[in-house]
Amino acid sequence: MSQAREEILGRIRTALRDVPDHEAPGDVRVERAYRRGSNESAEALVARFVERVADYRAEVERVPGASLGEAVARACERHGARRLVVPENVPAAARPEGLDLIPDDGLTHAELDAVDGVITGCAVAIADTGTIALDGAGDQGRRALTLVPDLHVCIVPGSRIVASVPEATARLSDAVTAQRPITLISGPSATSDIELRRVEGVHGPRRLVVLVVE
Amino acid sequence: MTFQESAHIALQDTQLRHNIGNATRAIRAKRNHVVAELPDWQELREAGRALKERVLRHLDHYLVQFEQAVQGNGGHVHWARDAAEANRVVVELVRATGVDEVVKSKSLTTEETRLNEALEENGIRPRETDLAQLIIQLGRDKPSHVLVPAIHKNRAEIRELFKRELGIEDLSDDPAELAEAARRHLRDRFLHARVGISGGNFGVAETGTIALFESEGNGRMCTTLPDTLITVLGIEKLIPTWQDFEVYLQLLPRSSTAERMNPYNSFWTGVHEGDGPREFHLVLVDNGRTNVLADEIGRQALNCIRCSACMNFCPVYERTGGHAYNSVYPGPIGAILTPQLEGLDRAGSLPYASSLCGACYDACPVKIDIPQVLVHLRREVVKSEGLDPEHAAMRAMANVFSSRRRYELAQRLARAGQWPLARHGVIQHLPGALSGWTATRDMLPVPKQSFRDWWRQR
Ligand code: SF4
Numbered sequence: 001m002s003q004a005r006e007e008i009l010g011r012i013r014t015a016l017r018d019v020p021d022h023e024a025p026g027d028v029r030v031e032r033a034y035r036r037g038s039n040e041s042a043e044a045l046v047a048r049f050v051e052r053v054a055d056y057r058a059e060v061e062r063v064p065g066a067s068l069g070e071a072v073a074r075a076c077e078r079h080g081a082r083r084l085v086v087p088e089n090v091p092a093a094a095r096p097e098g099l100d101l102i103p104d105d106g107l108t109h110a111e112l113d114a115v116d117g118v119i120t121g122c123a124v125a126i127a128d129t130g131t132i133a134l135d136g137a138g139d140q141g142r143r144a145l146t147l148v149p150d151l152h153v154c155i156v157p158g159s160r161i162v163a164s165v166p167e168a169t170a171r172l173s174d175a176v177t178a179q180r181p182i183t184l185i186s187g188p189s190a191t192s193d194i195e196l197r198r199v200e201g202v203h204g205p206r207r208l209v210v211l212v213v214e
Numbered sequence: 215m216t217f218q219e220s221a222h223i224a225l226q227d228t229q230l231r232h233n234i235g236n237a238t239r240a241i242r243a244k245r246n247h248v249v250a251e252l253p254d255w256q257e258l259r260e261a262g263r264a265l266k267e268r269v270l271r272h273l274d275h276y277l278v279q280f281e282q283a284v285q286g287n288g289g290h291v292h293w294a295r296d297a298a299e300a301n302r303v304v305v306e307l308v309r310a311t312g313v314d315e316v317v318k319s320k321s322l323t324t325e326e327t328r329l330n331e332a333l334e335e336n337g338i339r340p341r342e343t344d345l346a347q348l349i350i351q352l353g354r355d356k357p358s359h360v361l362v363p364a365i366h367k368n369r370a371e372i373r374e375l376f377k378r379e380l381g382i383e384d385l386s387d388d389p390a391e392l393a394e395a396a397r398r399h400l401r402d403r404f405l406h407a408r409v410g411i412s413g414g415n416f417g418v419a420e421t422g423t424i425a426l427f428e429s430e431g432n433g434r435m436c437t438t439l440p441d442t443l444i445t446v447l448g449i450e451k452l453i454p455t456w457q458d459f460e461v462y463l464q465l466l467p468r469s470s471t472a473e474r475m476n477p478y479n480s481f482w483t484g485v486h487e488g489d490g491p492r493e494f495h496l497v498l499v500d501n502g503r504t505n506v507l508a509d510e511i512g513r514q515a516l517n518c519i520r521c522s523a524c525m526n527f528c529p530v531y532e533r534t535g536g537h538a539y540n541s542v543y544p545g546p547i548g549a550i551l552t553p554q555l556e557g558l559d560r561a562g563s564l565p566y567a568s569s570l571c572g573a574c575y576d577a578c579p580v581k582i583d584i585p586q587v588l589v590h591l592r593r594e595v596v597k598s599e600g601l602d603p604e605h606a607a608m609r610a611m612a613n614v615f616s617s618r619r620r621y622e623l624a625q626r627l628a629r630a631g632q633w634p635l636a637r638h639g640v641i642q643h644l645p646g647a648l649s650g651w652t653a654t655r656d657m658l659p660v661p662k663q664s665f666r667d668w669w670r671q672r
Contacts, residue, residue, distance in 0.1 A: 015508035028268035142489035166460035204431025
């Protein structure tokens, strides 16, 4: 092992002389008195999620399952998107006719840059914060898909909305164990670096459309 | 230059003061609003503090666990004792890939080690990709705020800079148009980048997961698109388990950008077939952190999750801006962290860059008692300068009695046993010229509650 490693670990042990030898990490008390769950109705969760997504200047819409395809088509038309990349397991209901839907068979970055948008599902969504979480599962695809194109249409089944951050991290822990990358998305790409004026779409997608399916 | 000298210069700059004042006021108002939304904020703060304490008291254990997890996920781990070693490691890694340009997401740790200079000296061009960082890099400037590093530049100045440095003829000073110019400038570089360098907000000891929180998507670009990713992380950035994000994902965004959540939070666990870089290197940097760890009172500075709330709430920072601190970490946290990282002989004036008003402590999402550490460090400065501590305390006392507000603060500190002359809440003897008085009697103990406090509560 490297000399630097041994030296740093040695410095740490010297620095921590005040910590008794018999103390185990678990002996340092961590009080988890914060909220972990809730017993709100599904309707309340959806309503809060929708309200908070909209706060980020994302476009959000509640759609009945039967008209999902139309909603996707409308969103694409609004943004002039015709060619969209679609991960393998995005359901047929979310793939309207009339669009040029491209499977991701190892598209290069330049090829991805040339498509107008992407349609994905989501792993879990958080009502408290208006966040969607992607964990690389089959209906979400690899990270570059939701990063390079300009428009991201994300389909959120109502059943995947949880109230709080703790519930969401619990649901994502299997993906972490499986070493899958995770991305939490809260609104479109944004910066406030110039005079604190918020501007959307610096490097990631400029537009985020969230369709909550009931 | 000492803090006092540079602060004096900064105070003359009305434009700077105007920009910083506006920024901090706006962020404070927004932040109070989103924090008030969470009924369990205090419980979250306490958990956030305790988890960090657990990690710091057992840092050797957690680092070894973290190293094994990262390696188990196909990553490579490198250790660096100081800035020079960290830079050497990164330069070698970049060299091995044969490229002469890298894309970089904002990282305070690499600012601390001055990695960009080291890369340039070795013929490698670092491209900062965060908009503010790009503005700083193009202007050969220094960041003035942890969160909004170019807050001291207004739109007209940025427009001139972009026209000159990016060769754009026709450009308005509309922030949206300026951001668009940066996007166009960087897009190709992202798509063709072969090496990305990033910092990280957290490392999870149990799973080896790294987290990067950001807004623009440039962090995602740097950590996702290149073949090789090099992440530079201070050794104190660990948290025990994935579950602990249930705490920090609530504390950090609300304290930092005053949002319920920042636009992008990326988590990667080593390399993943078919998604993202094929090679992942993690550089763990000490660079003075073990010195901080050795100080039982100062150690808590390593809890810091770099949210910047303390500077937005600091009345001194609001008036001087970040440059006055001459430190990568400005504001109250810089005042306690930098002298500990770099040594009191180099940054010993920083612990005086505070009025001890306590606003930073109230704002801090991981409950770092900054005033306590400040007072402790001032005592250390006095010792290291070989000054007679009582003489120095006398100077401080004169300062205290010169204003009623400061006097009240001193009382409060004395009650907490933190005032340098107080023992158990009693001022046992006054120094210097006043010592004759306390030689024969104890000064009145500082009451548990001052009359003013008591009156206010009526
Ligand atoms: S000291 Fe606390 S408030 Fe200041 S930046 Fe660090 S975590 Fe935030």
